[in-house]
Amino acid sequence: MSEDQKGITFDEAQAAAYDTRFAPLDPIKGALHLVTRLALGRLPPDARVLCVGAGTGAEILYLAEAFPGWRFTAVDPSAPMLGVCRKRLAAAGVLDRCTLHVGRLDSLPPSAPFDGGTALLVSQFITDPEARRGFFAEIADRLKPGADFVSADIAGDMRSPAWDGCMAVWAEALRFVGSSEKQIEGYMTNMGTRVAVTPLPDLAGLIESAGFTPPTHVMQVMHIHAWHARAAS
Ligand SMILES: C[S@@+](CC[C@H](N)C(=O)[O-])C[C@H]1O[C@@H](n2cnc3c(N)ncnc32)[C@H](O)[C@@H]1O
Incomplete structure (x- = not known):
């Protein structure tokens, strides 16, 4: 594990609490899932979808129900998170459409894009x-040219007064x-230290420079942002 990836760990305790701790904020996740579904909506009925950082599987559960012919590859370095995911x-009856890989994307065996x-x-x-940038580039490399991709991240300009209002x-x-x-x-201390807080134009530029079309900003709820881009052709 490199220095930059040591920040926040998703251990057994985090994994066990992950789905219940923030449950009252589920409408925010719901909005993110809906936007993700819409942004991926033109994929074929038998699409194979790569879900990096799938955690406990929230987005896969949502997309698997919406698109019964899709198959999913869940990639996450946290064994406890993927254990809950499995x-x-x-329980949802969709495990046979999913491949789970404990590790980062660079350790996922080669496969068709x-x-x-x-x-x-x-x-x-x-x-x-x-x-x-390398994280996004590895994702771009695994996608077909033109494939749709959704990223959601914490982002913003910590020097702007709007940031303090948002926080x-x-x-x-x-x-x-x-x-x-x-x-x-502790959460606030992590912002900009153990969690990157990048101004939106910089983050969009970073995603594009990793091998995507210029990302479209498709959602913001407070400091949570979502982007839709396509793998460069
Ligand atoms: C906040 S959780 C999000 C989980 C899920 N996507 C969701 O929306 O509920 C972040 C997840 O990213 C995983 N993660 C952290 N660094 C990663 C990396 N370099 N590659 C893939 N996954 C990573 C963590 O283990 C964790 O499960």
Whole structure:
């Protein structure tokens, strides 16, 4: 593991709590999933979709129900997160349409290029810009030319007054889910240190430079942003 990827770990305890801790904020995730579905909507009925940083499988569960012919490859270095993912996919009856890979994308065995891809709420954990570009480039390399891709990340300009306003509302969101003031303080300390907070134009440029069309900004809820791009032809 490189220095830039040591920031936040998704261990057993995190994995066990991940789906319930933020449950009161599920409408935000719901919006992200809906936008992802729409952005990937032109994929063929038998599409193979690469989900990088799939975590406990939230986006796969949503997309698998919406598109019964799609197959998914879930990639995530956290065995505990993918362990929860496996159980949830099995309970939903979609595990036979999924391949789960514990590890980063560079360790996924070679395969035919994918029709589409997602990386939802992942890339902000890679704080070194070059490593982050490499993360997106590896995804682009695994996709068919022109394949649709959705990325969601924490982003923004921490020097702008709008950032502080946004964080004040997000602090309320954290109180809403029952976080202690100490936890909220820790969250805020992580912003720009263990979690990359990149201004939007810079992040769009980084994704494009990794081998995608200029990304379209398709969603913002507070400091959470989603982008749609296509793998460069
Ligand atoms: C905040 S969770 C998001 C999970 C899921 N996409 C969701 O929206 O619920 C971030 C996930 O990214 C994974 N992750 C972190 N660095 C990664 C990397 N370099 N490649 C792939 N996954 C990574 C973590 O292990 C974790 O499961």
